[in-house]
Amino acid sequence: MITFTFKDDKILLQYTPERDENWIKEAIDRRAYITLKKTFTFWKELLIVEKENNGSEEDEFPDFEEFETTTFLFAILNGDYYKLIKGIVTDKFDIYFHKVLPITADYFVADSNVSVFTVIGNIYKGDIYIGGEKPESLSGEAFDNLLKLFPTAYERKKYIEARVSSVFRNYFDNVKDAEKTYQKYVDKKLSNKGNNLSKTFQEYEIAKYNIILDKLKAMLLQEIDYSEHQWQEEILQIVLLLYPKYVFVFREVPVYSKYTDGIKEKSLDFLLVDSNGNTDIIEIKKPFENAIMTKGVYRDNFIPLRELSGTVMQVEKYVYYLNRWSEEGEKHLTNKYKDALPEGFDIKITNPSGIIIMGRENNLSTEQKRDFEVVKRKYKNVVDIITYDSLIERLETSITQMKKL
Numbered sequence: 001m002i003t004f005t006f007k008d009d010k011i012l013l014q015y016t017p018e019r020d021e022n023w024i025k026e027a028i029d030r031r032a033y034i035t036l037k038k039t040f041t042f043w044k045e046l047l048i049v050e051k052e053n054n055g056s057e058e059d060e061f062p063d064f065e066e067f068e069t070t071t072f073l074f075a076i077l078n079g080d081y082y083k084l085i086k087g088i089v090t091d092k093f094d095i096y097f098h099k100v101l102p103i104t105a106d107y108f109v110a111d112s113n114v115s116v117f118t119v120i121g122n123i124y125k126g127d128i129y130i131g132g133e134k135p136e137s138l139s140g141e142a143f144d145n146l147l148k149l150f151p152t153a154y155e156r157k158k159y160i161e162a163r164v165s166s167v168f169r170n171y172f173d174n175v176k177d178a179e180k181t182y183q184k185y186v187d188k189k190l191s192n193k194g195n196n197l198s199k200t201f202q203e204y205e206i207a208k209y210n211i212i213l214d215k216l217k218a219m220l221l222q223e224i225d226y227s228e229h230q231w232q233e234e235i236l237q238i239v240l241l242l243y244p245k246y247v248f249v250f251r252e253v254p255v256y257s258k259y260t261d262g263i264k265e266k267s268l269d270f271l272l273v274d275s276n277g278n279t280d281i282i283e284i285k286k287p288f289e290n291a292i293m294t295k296g297v298y299r300d301n302f303i304p305l306r307e308l309s310g311t312v313m314q315v316e317k318y319v320y321y322l323n324r325w326s327e328e329g330e331k332h333l334t335n336k337y338k339d340a341l342p343e344g345f346d347i348k349i350t351n352p353s354g355i356i357i358m359g360r361e362n363n364l365s366t367e368q369k370r371d372f373e374v375v376k377r378k379y380k381n382v383v384d385i386i387t388y389d390s391l392i393e394r395l396e397t398s399i400t401q402m403k404k405l
Helices: 024-031 116-121 140-148 153-168 178-193 202-221 228-242 306-336 366-379 388-403
Strands: 002-007 010-015 033-036 040-043 070-078 081-084 095-098 128-130 246-259 262-274 279-284 354-357 383-386
Touching: 024 033, 153 178, 202 228, 202 388, 228 246, 228 262, 228 279, 228 354, 228 388, 246 306, 262 306, 279 306, 306 354, 306 366, 306 383, 366 383, 383 388
Parallel strands: 095 128, 279 354, 354 383
Antiparallel strands: 002 010, 010 070, 033 040, 070 081, 081 095, 246 262, 262 279
């Protein structure tokens, strides 16, 4: 059994085994950590040792056989919010609960030991505030409604029966229409709940996009204060928030290309890897105003400036090199970055595409913008060319659309 207690400015998690024997000591001694309910991971430093006051020196660690309940540090008060110790529930983002919320195990563990925040982490990558008056926080009521969306064991049973029924009905008569039964159950459940995940996270997403938008606008006003490297790192953070499908980014990635006179090494500034292991390339340039289209016309057309056409050519070459490297490159990159990748995760080179972020178009004429659109569409199958003004426009449009939900 898991319970939570509040002590001073901390939240403590107390675990009482369902059987008499206490397996925690052996587990921590063997692996240096334990996992409870497939959700909570603790290590030795979080163990709360309550020593008996008998005037004698005690061992650093207690005799676990003498204790029925084991206590761990779980969260520390930070202003009006308790901040969970990172790594206990997830190490991908920070979680904050308002100090008045009644913390229970149900906040973290759904039916059949499903980790609530592991599921949330698969669809959202930012820090989460729950309760309180913080503008970007998820209300306690909304979080409670979210927890009710997690399927029960009964619902999963009905789902499996529906899947089996759909196969059997293709071959046999007199098969129960379990699909219909399951769908009725789901429809009834959703009508009772009335909420969806998009609506639940609406305020949080709007706040996130507003923060990104303000950050980007401030950077553009202070562009001169950034070095090329600093600028790339800051913009890369924004890109990863806007494109959550990318879960890894590797810098200065070596790419080996075969030539008639031997093998030559190229170096990518950044390699993006999505959740399936597929790779893409991104090039980030500082937003020089005169980097997109010519001011004069050539045969009645505005044409790309050398900075733009050269960057496009550079990305096209990198895509070409990666495709030629193929399976050999996949093995090399997977092995090179194996320490940063989950076990069994393979990097794949499957027709990668490119993203270019550079330049401004706020100073372009209508005719220049029209010809620039032609250029972007010409390369869209290989490279997505995004100016900083386009990035701002995408953010503003996303915020407007989310407010309509």
